[in-house]
Amino acid sequence: MATIEIPAAKISFECPPGDTILRAGLRAGLGMAYECNVGSCGNCQFELLEGKVESLYPEAPGLNERMRQRNRHLGCQSLALTDCKIKLPMRDDYKSLILPARATGHLTAIENLTHDIREFRFRLDKGNRFLPGQYGLIGVPGVVGARAYSYCNNTADGAEWHFQIKRMPNGKASTALFDQLKVGDAVTLDGPYGNAYLREDAPRDILCVAGGSGLSPMISIARAFAASEKLKGRKLHFVYGGRSGRDLAGEAILRGLPGFGKTIFYYAALSNPADDDNWTGRTGFVHEAVKDILGASLPEHEIYFAGPPPMTEAVMKMAIENKVPVAQLHYDRFY
Ligand SMILES: Cc1cc2nc3c(=O)[nH]c(=O)nc-3n(C[C@H](O)[C@H](O)[C@H](O)COP(=O)(O)OP(=O)(O)OC[C@H]3O[C@@H](n4cnc5c(N)ncnc54)[C@H](O)[C@@H]3O)c2cc1C
Ligand code: FES
Incomplete structure (x- = not known):
């Protein structure tokens, strides 16, 4: 068992063999920054001040050569080979509400x-x-x-x-x-x-935007919305983007939820419908559909979105251009 010390924060925690420094820190209830947990985003990087670490994924895209030379490492991929001293910014909003x-x-x-x-x-x-x-x-x-x-x-x-x-x-x-x-x-x-979880206390209607593989967390949020006493009286708009008709997903699940058509609304947009789709619905990218559907009311929504990075970046840019406060945006980029 290695001890990891963060001298600037006067904190230390135990990192068991086989666990990574980020995950052990989160399990100990610490607010360590991260996003993807798979070596892609670079948000979990720390500077190694003392000790030895080994990377589970040495070629991880989240760290470039310059950062590696500056003794930076990815917390989500680093095993501690000895006791270590590390330097990284600590933030309370990264503390896990449920310990992993x-x-x-x-x-x-x-x-x-x-x-x-x-x-x-x-x-x-x-x-x-x-x-x-x-x-x-x-x-x-x-x-x-x-x-x-x-x-x-x-x-x-x-x-x-x-x-x-x-x-x-x-x-x-x-x-x-x-x-x-x-x-x-x-x-x-x-x-x-992950930090893109449903905020039941936010006093706004909800917008869920899913692109392709981003379906799963938006379905979880819609299911929780339908069952929530706190969110009674609110609306949830669910916008799904796929390429062609065979990608369409989510509507059948939402139709089974109480409130479908009254407080829960489903929309789909196809970016490249096939000829035999006979698609008469919205075409274009999902962020364009969102703007078209909600228009000037966008800032009145708590917005959750997930999918491939180009899709999440397009939704984020569109939302900010349409005056949605950043604190109302909750997303995961699916690297
Ligand atoms: C926060 C988050 C949530 C996601 N949720 C979903 C979801 O609900 N549904 C869904 O379909 N997809 C989701 N994804 C994407 C998913 O994690 C995979 O990236 C995707 O399934 C492709 O993985 P693959 O192994 O098939 O492809 P590959 O191309 O083999 O692997 C790509 C992914 O694996 C990582 N990786 C590759 N090699 C290693 C290694 N040696 N060690 C550690 N990591 C490695 C890469 O960084 C990359 O993220 C999510 C991604 C993230 C970051
Ligand atoms: S959390 Fe994304 S690279 Fe570690």
């Missing part, structure tokens, strides 16, 4: 949602709760490095973690999940993580 924990999950069911999105349901040996909009890490057997996947369900006891996952062309984990994992098989799970 590791568990084993057994696959209990798989459901096809579209031609390339499936829902995978796991039952945990040691349940841990999560908030709607958060994500967990799945360690897929035979694949190096855990992947982040957002929950699509809600749970009182944390015993069930469900994820809607898109098959990525040549993607190692998603291909293994789709082609190899069978009901009854075990994976390692770790979570919850």
